[in-house]
Amino acid sequence: MPGRQCQPTTPRACWTGVHRLCRWVEGPSGSGCPGSSAATPRPTAAMAACPGRSCSSPPSPCSEGGMWWPPSSASSCTTASCGLPCRRQPCGSQLTLQDLAKFQPEVVDALEVPLGDYTLYSPPPPAGGAILSFILNVLRGFNFSAESVARPEGRVNMYHHLVETLKFARGQRWRLGDPRSHPKLQNASRDLLEETLAQLIRQQIDGRGDHQLSHYSLADAWGHGTGTSHVSVLGEDGSAVAATSTINTPFGAMVYSPRTGIILNNELLDLCERCPRGSGTTPSPAVNGDRVSGAPGGCWPPVPGERSPSSMVPSILISKAQGSKLVIGGAGGELIISAVAQAIMNKLWLGFDLRAAIAAPILHVNSKGRVEYEPSFSQEVQRGLQDRGQNQTQRPFFLNVVQAVSQEGACVYAVSDLRKGGEAAGY
Structure with a gap:
């Protein structure tokens, strides 16, 4: 500077x-x-x-x-x-x-969740793969298809169930605490992958969207930045890589290495925001049923070496029966999970081609349970959701970007989100 x-x-x-x-x-x-x-x-x-x-x-x-x-x-x-x-x-x-010298990268197994003909592989906490898996697993049980959303009332119904699922998902974000620093959270995050929890959530979703926030266990969520980038790669031999990186907020800590050009992140900001000034804290998370002490209403202080929770969800979906593969992920901070989930829905269940699945306008649910719509989102659907009691609010700007590569038999399709002006590359 x-x-x-x-x-x-x-x-x-x-x-x-x-x-x-x-x-x-x-x-x-x-x-x-x-x-x-x-x-x-x-x-x-x-x-x-x-x-x-x-x-x-x-x-x-x-x-x-x-x-x-x-x-x-x-x-x-x-x-x-x-x-x-x-x-x-x-x-x-x-x-x-x-x-810095003590820091070591950690190699862990991906989360594995069946989604009909596909199996979803995504990163465990503190990354957001468990939340993405939870959302798609809940929605899979409603059996949405291109036929079910062909008429306006069908589209409104589908998006209503999506909004309600996103609300419940936000109420579960406390499960993204670092299990390495808080071992008691290990099983809490695994619960998100279970059909038992998905079925319980489906039973709590009705035709209305004006329930109290406590219905969804919603509270002010931990902060998530927007300085994110994603790349999806499919190799000639069929190997696949989905990689998301972040410096948390734009320009991270605003400190960089003159020799390497690397910008330092400010990821620990998320741990600071987890405990707002004046909030009560507990020494460490203690899971009790489907809650953790201090969450969602309180917090627990950071511990040395703790990794901050993240919305990053680099994912790979594989269907051995169909010989298909989808390598996908996104950028955009807290918008990542909403954007990636909707792109996957559009592609796998609603019959969109990959470009249309990514380009389709998205909606997002904030920590207050209010729906935020991308500017070009259907006004007809917005009115239908409002009639069902869904409260909406304006978001200053949307920074959601999804990058994906799909393989369907011998055909490969690659799409770089037009929102960021990028281009897919291949040979």
Whole structure:
């Protein structure tokens, strides 16, 4: 980020910017840097400090031309340390280079859920695969088809059941807590895959959409950012990859490596938002029936090493009987699950081709149980849902983007969502 250079004499820390980490510049000892801000920088969540905390004193200068801040001494801040600008730890941060060195990627089995002729494979918590599986499993039981939505009343009925299912799904998001940090959540997330829960939810869906929020166990949900990207790949040998990456919010922590160009994320923001200021906390989640203590009405504080919950759902659907495969995923923060679920519905159950399935306007349910419609969504369906008691609200903008590749026998189809102006590529 921009900063002004002072006359190079004795190193001195000057800092600029309020809502991001500062850039270090050199200044004369005993004098202020021209043009530097006296405002104290506010740390970002990427550095394990929640927004709103302030530092009591200016940070110390870096003493070497190193990369990132030293955890204990200047000697450990070297050019080999990740290629990131050398900074002292922000106020309240506990992150060190040792933390980065200890981090290891984790390889886990995908969730596996039967959906009629297809089997859905998606990532377990803290990713959102369990919620996507839950939504599709509930909707599968209503047997929607191209014929059932051919008439206007049929389309309204289908979307009404979709809206109600999305409400129940939002009420289950507490199950996306990191099971590695909170082992008691392991079985809680597995319950989302069971037909028993799906059948229970179907029985609670009727022709009305004006139930109290408690009917769906809805409460203010944890925050989910929008700095997401997805790619779906199908190889010549039939191997498939669905990969979603995120830096959480646009430009993440607004800190990047000059050497690599990598932008740091601020994923820990979601853990900060899980416990709003003034909310009660419990030491750790304790599952009791279909609830967890503190959820959905309260929260539990983060623990070291915990991974934040995510809406990312890179998925692969396979039908061995039909010789078909669908590789799919999306970008758009909290819109991802709604968008991907509707694209899958359109493709597998409603007879859309892949391009039309992705291009179709979507709806989304927010944490207040209100329906948000993409601008080009059918006005006729909106009126029909309103007649059924569904409350709606305006969303400032939609950032849903779905990318997919499908294989049907010997034919392969690839679609990049027109909303983002991308193009599918192949050979």
